[in-house]
Amino acid sequence: MFYPAMIYVLAVIGLPFALAVVYAFSDIKVGSVGYHFVGLQNFKSILHSATFLRALYDSFIFTVGSQILVLVGSTLLALALEKKFRGRGLVRFLMLLPWVAPVSIGAIGWKWILDSLYSVINWVLVRVPIFHLDKFNPPQWLGEPALAMASVIVVHTWRLLPFSTVILLAGLSAIPKEIPEAAEIDGAGFWRKMFQINIPMLLPILNVALLFGIVFTFTDMTVVYILTRGGPYDTTQVVPSLAFFTGVLGGDLSEGAAISLFMVPILVIVAYLMLRAANRSEVT
Amino acid sequence: MAKKRAGGISRREFVRLTGTGALVAGIGPAFIFPGRAQAQQKTLKILQWSHFVPDYDKWFDGIYTKAWGQKHDTNVMVDHISLNEIPARAAAEVAAQKGHDLVMFLSPPAAYEKQAIDHSEIYQEVEKRHGKKITLAHRSTFNPVTKRYYAFSDSYVPDPGNWRKDLWEAVGYPNGPDSWDDLLDGARKIRKDPKLGNPCGLGLAQELDTSMATRALLWSYGGAEQDEEGNVTINSKATIEALKHMRAIYQDSETPEVFTWDPSSNNRAMLAGKVSYVANAISITRQAEREKATNPMMAEMSKKIMINKALKGPVRRIASEHVMDCYVVWNFAENKEGAKQFLVDYIDNFGEGFKASKYYNFPCFPKTVPDLSQQISNDPTADPPDKYKVLTDVLDWATNIGYPGYCSAGVDEVFNTWVIPTMFAKVAKGDMSPEDSAKAAEAEIKRIFERRKAG
Structure with missing residues (x-):
């Protein structure tokens, strides 16, 4: 079973990655013919691009913001869903939906919820007298830079939350029941059990969830592409979406490839640090 | 008698079985799939947008291409996709060196020159039949x-x-409004009037x-991204004045929703009765006219x-064409001759296309619609019937992307990466001064132009 898996990984990940490396050191454009090696010229060029530097900054905000929300939200959800209650199966099923549904469908749904003209949220807000909103200028969820970034973070969090919750639920079920029970007999309350038993014991699995979350977020462009296409004026532009806009829509394949390769060392460093931290925090 | 070998088949059985197999392989597909029996029928694959006026697609797919296909014994397949998806699809086809025979872009696809045939021959043939093309077409494809x-x-959209x-x-x-000053003044008054309050709808x-x-x-302020020779000229006094004017329009009469828009958003905002002014093709009024019989809101808006x-x-007084229909025949197209012939014949029938598009697609060969002025000046579906008469002199104020120069690969990339918006x-939002923003755009355009020259 090893070889089919290896062939699959090479074909789906290895080959495009190798192609991106080859492109990034060339002057290849979408309509050009032939290949010319240009060394580090593309990397130097993008470092002079204000749009790229903005996208790099936005990528960090997008990743850090959504991961904080995912970690807090999934920990709370996992703790809640671990308890036995009526309808737990149904709640767990519903909670999984954002993860199992195609991301494009979910994001399009959110686009309409946050739409400038037909937003259901704004429809309600404008009709609630206490808010005194201008009917022609309700909150523009995707039109104000700060609100737009918050919107893409929230939608991405909505998407990743189930995945992280499932990982944490698995981690919680692996904690020996005697430890929290013993602590409870010794008089430990909810918060003490959470911060001194559950979370420390969950730390290795939390690290894994965080690592996956960072990789999924830093390399994701679907939510940004569908909700804002990087706007308003590049304030939600992230590195993967900029690579797509530059390489495919703009036609500069070599620069698009160079932009996308910028993510690799960052993600390798993050993965190394996270795995190292996970090893150190293993409960022995 | 043929001997049967243990665990195998005799020579005679082998010949019979393989013969039958070959026969089945030969006639089988034709029997099972009759369509394949006409193995020599050619195919012409076309990729273009889903037109903003759906009647045009009905005519193009259902009438024109069918008739052309029958006449030339060709199976014409037309794929329609959203206008936003065309660049990505074209890039994928070029990467694969496979795809449609004809691809229609909505702006000059200069970046693809090396992947496209020289279309001079098509222009020459059409010009023999219908006279000279307009300058706008020349500057957008040469x-x-x-x-x-x-x-x-074949056409452009005002x-x-x-x-x-x-x-x-x-x-x-x-x-x-007749001028940019009128727009600022009037839009401001509408937005600030407590009984009205509608914002202006110029997208950002x-x-x-x-x-x-x-x-x-x-351009109307005298600025431009390049000069006639292709030198970057964006950082100019004229650009800075234009930026100041846009800032005033936004701050006095618009809302942040203009930062969220896609190409159909201003249509929706206008038809929903929300905004006072938008710059757009006539798809807005055409939709209102199409739906006025069944939708009271549309009936009101069409008036x-x-x-x-x-x-x-x-x-x-100047504006860009709204859409420049640019058909490309790839170097790797499987049916180049069919594609060329299709375009030549299509121009022969352009008058019908003009009507089917509800006067949305204007001809690049004016002689194909000799009575254009009369048609658009008395349109029975419009209210009033002379609503579109103002478009009669559109060529006096419409120009190409890249004006006052040609649309080069660099201009194409600047256009597709939204440097100007x-x-x-x-x-407009106040995040940058006009001077700094013009300077930043200059740096980005120069960077793109230099990369294009180097590549």
């Missing part, structure tokens, strides 16, 4: 350096102003309509929304 036509343009008569009348502009997003509207403002020429600036948006 590379003066290589002397090649990298695309063939980009007039769409304004609400009731709102503009109320603030003293019964004929709507990274999308097609914004690209066209902001370029119109830039209220008027069309005017591009706005006059301190230097000139971003420059305007940052100033």
Whole structure:
């Protein structure tokens, strides 16, 4: 079973990655013919691009913001869903939906919820007298830079939350029941059990969830592409979406490839640090 | 008698079985799939957008291409996709060196010149039949350096102003805004009037309509991204004045929703009765006219929304074409000859296409619609019937992307990466001064142009 898996990984990940490396050191454009090696010229060029530097900054905000929300939200959800209650199966099923549904469908749904003209949220807000909103200028969820970034973070969090919750639920079920029970007999309350038993014991699995979350977020462009296409004026532009806009829509394949390769060392460093931290925090 | 070998078959059985197999393989597909029996029938694959006027697609797919296919014994397949998806699809086809025979872009695809045939031959054949093409078509599909036509343009779409008569009348502009100063003054009055309050709808997003509207403002102030020789000229006094004007329009009469728009958003905002003015093709009024019989809101809007020429600036009255239909025949197309013939024949029938598009697609070969002025000046579906008369002299104020130069690969990339809309948006929102924004755009355009020259 090893070889089919290896062939699959090479074909789906290895080959495009190798192609991106080859492109990034060339002057290849979408309509050009032939290949010319240009060394580090593309990397130097993008470092002079204000749009790229903005996208790099936005990528960090997008990743850090959504991961904080995912970690807090999934920990709370996992703790809640671990308890036995009526309808737990149904709640767990519903909670999984954002993860199992195609991301494009979910994001399009959110686009309409946050739409400038037909937003259901704004429809309600404008009709609630206490808010005194201008009917022609309700909150523009995707039109104000700060609100737009918050919107893409929230939608991405909505998407990743189930995945992280499932990982944490698995981690919680692996904690020996005697430890929290013993602590409870010794008089430990909810918060003490959470911060001194559950979370420390969950730390290795939390690290894994965080690592996956960072990789999924830093390399994701679907939510940004569908909700804002990087706007308003590049304030939600992230590195993967900029690579797509530059390489495919703009036609500069070599620069698009160079932009996308910028993510690799960052993600390798993050993965190394996270795995190292996970090893150190293993409960022995 | 043939001997049967243990565990195998005899020579005679082998010959019989393989013979039958060959026969089945030969006639089987024709019997099972009768369509394949006509193995020699050619195929012509076309990729183009889903037209904003659906009647055009009905005519193109259902009438014209069918008739052409029958006449030329060709199976014509037309794939329609959203206008936003065309660049990505074209890039994928070029990467695969496989795809459609004809691809229609909505802006000059100069970046693809090396992947496209020289379309001179098509222009020559059409010009023999229908006379000269318009300058706009020439400048949108010709590379003066290589002397090649990298695309063939059949039509363009004017980009007039769409304004609400009731709102503009109320603030003293019964004929709507005629200049950028009128727009600022009138839109401001409408927005600040407590009984009205409608915002103006000039887009500031990274999308097609914004690209066209902001370029119109830039050019009408005398600014441009390049000069006739292709030198970057964006950082100029004229650009800075245009940026200041846009900032005033946004801050006094618009809302942040204009930063969120896609190409159909201004249509929706206008038809929902929300905005007072947008720069767009006539798809807005055409939708209202199409749906007025069944939708009271559309009936109301079809009466209220008027069309005017591009706005006059301190230097000139000018706007970009809204859409430039540019057909490309790939070098790797499987049916190049069919594609060329299709385009030539299509221009023969352009008069029908013009009507089917409800006067949305204007001809690049004016002789194909000799009575254009009369047709658009008396349109029974419009209210009033002469609503579109203002478009009669559209060629006096419509120009190409890249004006005053040609559309090069660099201009194409600047267009597709939204450098100009971003420059305007940052100033409008107050995130950058006009001077800094023009400087930043200059750096980005120079960077792109230099990369294109190097590549």
